Amino acid sequence: MGAWSKRLYIFLVYCFFYLPLLAMFLYSFNAAKYTTAWGGFSLKWYAALLRNNGLLDAALNSFLVAVCAASLATLLGGLAAVCLKRYSFPGRRALFIGILLLTVSPDIVMGISFLILFIACSVQLGFLTLLVAHTALCAPFVAVTVLARLEEFDEYLIEAARDLGASEAKALLHVLLPLSAPAVAAGWLLSFTLSMDDVLISTFVTGPSFEVLPVRIYSMVRLGVKPDVNALSAIMFALTLSLVLLAQVITQLRRK
């Protein structure tokens, strides 16, 4: 392949991935009411978005749930990974398989089962039920991510710490945690993303009193894509992009 055809090939690959996002981004500045035609540049949908309190509330709710669920899931999943790696106990293998199973089980099944469980326990659907469901959704992913990192962890480091007078808890805090920090951070970010854009489970486990963004968007676009959704999506994508860039910059700085 010549240099030009190589570049063309790469270009096509990027188009495949990013053209839809680019289209959405451009159309968020479209003055026309419908997505079908270009009606000139405008920021009015961004302005409309700011006035749409329902949508902003939903976004705030989503953010709140995502931060809480990601943090809880990171705690639980991280501890599960440490426990799977460090200790042998009856049912260890069952726990491991159970966690793997959760990462591949369909969201719709999880959504329905949570709904049945919450109804059976007569729990009011809302923030708490959403938090519980999202934590359960994310924790296995954190466990798998952290466990992968711990696989290459030298067990003697914990022994060395204890030999030098650290209790088990202190050894985990001063040695294991800092060394698995990248995986823990990755697990948190993954959880945050999973929770932030989950439609299926959220549809089942939240009630009208507590609306989250993906569910709200989903119900909006059922009647056709409105340009303010484009604006919202563009903002969300920009946020994601800056998060990824931030993470890159931080890792680069730490290497130096």
Next chain:
Amino acid sequence: MTTPPILELRGVSKNFGNTLALHNINLEIANGEFLTLLGPSGCGKTTILRILSGFEAPTRGAVFLNGQEITSSPPELRQVNTVFQSYALFPHMSVWDNVAFGLRMQKRPKVEINQRVAEILRRVHLAEYGDRMPRQLSGGQQQRVAIARAIINNPLVLLLDEPFSALDLKLRKQMQFEIKHLQRQIGITFVFVTHDQEEAFAMSDRVVVMNEGTVIQVGSPQEIYEEPESLFVARFVGEINVLEGDIRAARPGGTYQAEVEGVPFILHSRREFAEGETVKVLLRPEDLKVYLEQEKAQQPPFFLGTINETVYKGATVDILRTLDNGKKLQAAEFFNEDDADITYRPGDRVSVTWVEGWEVVLNAEGE
């Protein structure tokens, strides 16, 4: 020993599932001693170390440190520190932070920590390396950090688990010397684990030879090498020739008339043997004397044989030859200043004997 032992194992056994890793170990270690546990891999020497450091609990028996029973106290509460085989330096901490870790866990005042870390880094010649990360250091430097990190806590006993296995030969010799020197300086009891007999002999006051979970022999390096109590020890600590013999008559003073490989010899031993008993006569290669047959006739007794091969080893020459009855022997001769040529050639006829009294005589069953 008039002072009580710093460390004592009483009847210690350890099972891993159905396998017996240690069997009834009794060991007393004197304060300030350099003791080495020597044995092939899987002999239980590392298990003893892990029981001393607290990472394994014995199935039976008790461990005492400075007169206090510590059998079931956790590692962090024992005044014992370990230099790990892989060093186990904390990769996310600088050399300084690695060394300071123990004192920080003890919550010592900051001023004291700074002063002690600086001092110990000077002692192991790493004063300039405090802010380096472990991965930026050479193997020998990492080794010294591991030692500094352990001894800064003033342990009663320092445990070293094959600490040189990752180093090349030259560096290993240098570190052996440095560690021995350090041990003399600070006077801490060292318990050292290795499978390398040369290393064990070079460093230790006392060597404990182990095999299959039991202690086979305890003694000074010289005792172990020159007076092995079993064929296992004799073979493990160096090259050895094993000759078959029969006791013909016992004489007073530990002297026996015997037939060795069909030739009558006088044997010396502190052990008791009965007439007619089959024995093994052990001879180190360097204890054998080899003469060309045409040289002036030796005083009998001697063996007759043929040179097979000579192997040049630098300081010594190994001479392999076959006795007339088919037995193969190995001898080692040092170069002689006056007689620089080793004149043996394969096929030369030789007579072989040994310095009387340098032989070790063992019961034939004493494997």
